[in-house]
Amino acid sequence: MKLIIGNKNYSSWSLRAWLAVKQSGLSFEEITVPMFGEQWESAKQQDGFQASSGKVPILWDGETVIWDSLAILEYCADKVGRDRFWPKDDTARGMARAMVAEMHSSYGALRSECPMNIRKRFQGVHLTDACKHDIVRILGLWAEARARFGDGGPFLFGTFGAADVFYAPVVSRFISYGIGVPGFAATYMEAVWEHDWMQSWIAASDNEEWVIEQYETAPGEA
Known part of the structure; x- marks a missing residue:
């Protein structure tokens, strides 16, 4: 298998897909194409990008191509067994699926105001009410998952799985933008941040030379 991703420092969708394939245990080749750099426009015209109309991440498995992070996770789950990604308990699995779907489709304010930037620690961030609403919603979901299914x-559901894969970039955002969280959330975030795969991704992002200026200024900063 071959996984095409964007910059590890900035690409939250790439992080989700990469963690999903890591969770599968399957061997894969990793190809990083720096977004918005000199290679970006030409790379998007190559055959490997055609199925996604020039977006990352993209997973190739022989002649099979999957170009969406949730679809990549589900494809991997089909190959190795869904219990590796989703809780066995029906009720827990239902909540995990709903949380992943909501992360996949929602939180537009948080995404736009706090783009992922793993290396950066912003100061004096001023968030809109819409972004604060997204944060409160996420913390509420985390609290419910941990209280009901985190034993x-x-x-979120005890062992690392699909929900953690999809909320890992949120953990990064909360750290980068100095979002205050209650103790249970800080403990969960530490578990995600210190996970071996996350530490590998973070180290790689630290070593990247590419900088995307539009993601280097926080809301409210001059």
Whole structure:
């Protein structure tokens, strides 16, 4: 398999897909194409990008191509067994699926105001009410998942799974933008941040030389 991703520092969708493939345990080749750089426009015209209309991430498995992070996760789950990604309990699995779907389709204010920037620590951030609403909603979901289904470990549903894959970039955002969170959320965020795969991704992002200026200024900063 071959996974095409964008910059590790900035591409939240790439992080989700990469974690999903790592969670599958399947071997894959990783190809990073820096977004908005000199190679970006030419790369989008190559055959490997055609199925996605020039977007990342893209997973190629032989002649099979999947170009959406949730679709990549589900494809991997089909190959290795869904229990590797989703809780076995029906009720827990239902909530996990709903949380992943909501992350996939919602939180527009948080995404636009706080783009992922793993290396950066912003100061004096001023968020809109819409962004604060997204944050409160996410913290509420985390609290419910941990309270109802988190007995088996430090992650949302105990063990690391699809929900953690999809909320990992949110953890990064909360850290980068100095979002205040209650103790249970800080503990969960630490578990995600210190996960071996996240530490590998973070180290790689630190070593990237590319800078996208539009993602280097926080809301309210001059």
